[in-house]
Amino acid sequence: MRPVFFQYFRPVLAGIATVFAAEIASAESAHGIAMYGEPALPPDFVSLPYVNPEAPKGGRVVFGNTGGFDSLNPFIQKGTVPWQMRFWGYEGLMGRSQDEPFSLYGLLAESVETAPDRSWVEFSLRPEARFSDGSPVTVEDVIWSYETLGTQGHLRYRGLWGKIANIEQTGQRSLRLTFSDPDRELALVAGLRPILKKAQWEGKSFADGKLQDIPIGTGAYVVDDYEAGRYVSFKRNPDYWAQDLPLRRGTRNLDEMRIDFYGDQAVLFEAFTAGELSAVREFNAENWATKYNFPAAQRGDVVKTEIPHEKPSGMTGFVMNTRRPLFQDWRVREALTLAFNFEFINDTMTGGAQPRITSYFSGSDLAMLPGTAEGRVQELLTPFADILPAGTIEGYTLPQSDGSSRNRKNLRKAIKLLAEAGWTVQDGVLRNDQGEPFDFTILMRQGDSGNLTVTEIYSQALARLGIKVTEAKVDNAQYTGRLAELDFDMTPFRRALSLSPGNEQRLYWGSAVTDTPGTRNLMGIDDPAVDAMIDAMLNSQTREDFVAATRALDRVLTAGRYVIPIWSFDVGRIAHIKELKYPDTFPIYGDGPSYMPEVWWYQD
Template sequence: MKAPIFLLIAGLLVHPAGVMAEPRGGIAMHGAPGEDADFSHFPYAEPNAPKGGKVRFAEQGTFDSLNPFIVKGGAAEGVRQYVYETLMARAYDEPFSLYGLIAETIDTPPDRSWVEFTLNPKAKFSDGAPITVEDVIFSHAVLRDRGRPNHRSYYKKVTKVEKTGDRSVRFTFDGSGDREMPLIMALMPILPSHLLTPDTFEKTTLKPPVGSGPYIVAEVDPGKRITYKRDPDYWARDLPVNRGRFNFDEIRIDYFRDASSMFEGFKSGLVDLREELNPTLWAQGYDFPALRDGRVVKESLPIQTPAGMSALAFNTRRPQFADPRVRQALIRLFDYAWMDRTLYHDLFAYSQSYFVRSELSSHGRPADATERRLLAPFPDAVKPEIMDGAFSFRASDGTGQNRQGRVEALKLLEAAGYVLRDGTLVNAETGKPFTFEILARNRAQERLLLTYAAALKQVGIDARIRQVDAAQYERRKLTFDFDMIPNYWGASLSPGNEQSFRWGSKSAETEGSLNLPGVQSEAVDAMIEAILAAQTRDDFVSAVRALDRVLLSGDYVVPLFYLPDQWIAHWKRLKRPQSTPLYGYQIDTWWYDEDSKTGASAPTP
């Protein structure tokens, strides 16, 4: 590092501000990272896993671009994961810890007001060009100004970028107190500045991109198939974060028009692995010859992260959903118990929280002192029963009648200004019927939505279900052109900046954001700020629970269900490590072994 940036005092590097510099190979959001400086591989990866073989995955829909960093177009699956790399790599057996990849070390002061990275001198792109500080600075600028909305939002918090050495770069942040920013910058994808310009970056393209990742794009059949081949000259293959990973020589992803044909592709052996989300298929659809004779393995794998929120999102920008009493009524009309039993074989659990299945959930827990202090400036933001931990979404008796739900819903609708006239719910003043449209992407969604629409019809609400193709569905979702839409918001053990993109007031008017309901709440914004400013795990957990309480109190979605485990089916030629990390199975740690006799064994060293 250059002398003007650091002073050498008593043999120690000291920043001008007086904070000792401690560049390290890893960082955790809270506390210290779990791995020692000399760790050899992630515990959930098998370092002796054999390399080789071809694997085939499936996606539903289509694609028309190989640029995953812009809103325009639909990017092919895998480009972001296999072709491009970030400054540091995430460990999936820790809540939120990162270790060196393109960046050899990371340095940040206690207040995390800036972060500095030193690049690995071996880092290079697949065309052989070295990764430079200029590439890092270019990546930040182009993603900030022309990238997806989440990138623009995150990277605008950087107020200054400095090249501090031949291989080092520093980002200084605004005064927002966002302690996650050093990790957010560490996860920034690095783009080749020698091949891109701001203008070309913003265009869709089917030209194979150049990145620094373990794979290169070998073949593209637009809209139908993309094939990746392992780069034999991959620069980072021997780093600890990569040992035992990226074992397949070739990865092919085929696109299917609908879910049925995709499942048939798996059954016939055209697809090697399937993560099952459909309980009906899981319960009844896997009785086929390859599974019966052992060529296909069916597993339920543990996962220890929040299940996230699967729900029907109200678009509160639309007048019919502006009144929270209307939203509460439609939530009460959703018959959880009956739908789970008749549609899903009682295999699902009910979503009672945005962070269900984890310590971050507020469900069943009274607010602690830290939560109450955070929420004190917003006395009306949380319902008393949610503050006390006594609230649950009510399950009916499972008979399909849901009489109590209908009675409660009609009272709420009447209070909101609606009346029943000749079996139709209408606005008492205008006489306009209560009607809205629910978008569906596939038949599985349509089945659920038709059942829900039938329940709404019992109180005079006309809910029309419209199934659209994948491209139209995504376009309407990105532009908030819907009344109600199914969506899934995943969650990690360390939620942070993405919460602003999902629930922050500014994101409500930002096309492409995940704030589908249009949440605009000072309390939500304040809880997100508290999450980002938390310095201890205890304060962090309290802030997340407080956010959970505010979101639940806002009645922004009709919560649906979640899976208690990960359901995986795969052909026996695919093998996996014996241990599964907190975040569930990681396909990049699996390997191919045509002759192996067991379903999940590690190779002999």
């Protein structure tokens, strides 16, 4: 019977072997991973294409932040942290190239494997990977980091944990994550999670750590000194484990980086002109053209550098909290947008030099196209046609004024829309049918002089509609706390977006976090169409489907009129001391925390 048995099952065994071989081939260990296709850089790449691999090490620089800080743990919901910390001192299993939207390369991990359907991902740790205290990074540290950040960390880290069906050690230096949801991006998201040291937190609460409880990471910089609310100083670890790794060669060049804190932007700029700061980013084209003629700039000791980019505009403006009944009608939100005289305000603030943001992904190939939705975009939106605001499918453009201070035509349109929504002027005051006045508060940070000027102009226009606006100026801690508790009517808003949008979109606009304290969905979007477009993005199997889904999402967000958009940052502007140098080649992402100071160096 034995020969008969093997003769009968030989085709079956051959089939099993073929399937197994295909699985192994498609899940072969690699030096990197891409959302679609393969990473651009080969396994033997020497350095990133936009860095100077021979950049010298050394130098001390000082940067400035406004506000203050009461925490040095950038991974928890509690407290205000210097925003640069998580970029300077911490790393994930994989790292980004700023020249590729959807590719990651091995960092703490020397290799990565995925299933053909991306239902699991497996990482193998580098034996040389070390925390800043010199201790080795272990699989136990990695698994602990995923679980701790996923259950006790900041909201930005919690979404992934809910999609991990299983996480297990598969070898001395390897682990596998199996996902519960079909989502091609999860393997990449997992690769970017920061890895922290488990032993540091034994007997301590991670979520409620004190100011002195600074997480130990694997990055090049460690906190050297600080004074709460005044300054924090970082020093480059001379024994940084990855300094010769191709992904890191030519980066992390500065020996010391200090952040000083100032009450407002005006005082910070004065400190820069006095030589107390090494660099500032300028976001106003008018200021860039007129305010950088102080003596140090005239002598050439301060240099102005512009960095082009191909990023989406993201969204900058004034966000309306739709949890408030006042802002729940899209016609009201459109009326408030009509009353915002952008052309006049832009001329006043920037000399008209900065173009207006036209959608969340404007300036990139992910942006919605003008006119009526077509093709795949229309297919995605049509099931929600009955609940979508006007303009979503047929096309929406922001209102334009004639540039004069009166803005009469748009104000007339606003009055008509407000009347349709049940608001009419009674004795000079806009009221509803119950006689309740239309008034609201714009929450502001103290010292935010630029936005304060904008709101003053805007408030005057709203007064002509019978709307009363109050500006509430609070300190940095109060501002952060009120946003976390969603305690605001309208407030300045900035959401940067990338060329590789993914799971973070749920955190920005998803209904699952609409009412969660600390949510980044500040406008309070609770829309099945938004959720469906995000799902379509995450489940896309081709680049073409992904672009269509992103354009559809862009339409729903923009036509939702949640934010009154202002000007875009079409180029990065950095003024800096002449000793700060940068490579000749710019990445497609342009400026950002992964560009300056990451690839810059100090040279006398």
